[in-house]
Amino acid sequence: MAGLSAGAERGFSLLEMVVVVAVIATLSVGASLSIAARGGAGDAPRLAETYAALRDAAVLGQEARGLRLLPEGWQVLLPQEGGAPGWRVSGAVQEIRAEARFEGAGGPILPAPPDGRPPRPDIVFLPDGGVTPFEVVFVTDAAVTACRAWGLAGLQCETR
16 A cells, blocks of 8 residues: 555545534524624515515405504504404514604504503504505614505505
């Protein structure tokens, strides 16, 4: 075996490769967490997804749907079961990571603090595809995004 010698080793050992992969994984997790913590950038698309889902559900189910605004975000409301008056909560609060301002046709929509009363929607999606007029402005360090919905026209978002 004249071709093998101890001094002619090339390449990386398995241990060196594992260490490099661990360092890269740690850096990528840290970078993704810092991007997510930056906040706000995903609020407008999440609101648009919620808007589309609620509008579709109201039209297809022929039953109104609601959106309640809270200081920390928004929450979906459904009509009470069995035709009883009122609304019930459906799902968790969708947190807003940026500064947000909501406006309705009658002026600012102020998020209601939890007070023990039955929930009421601030925005209502009707079975005919209509929606309570509203505008929300998301303000982040990088941009200002305004999303508007007026009746049957759908949601339109614009970033400045």
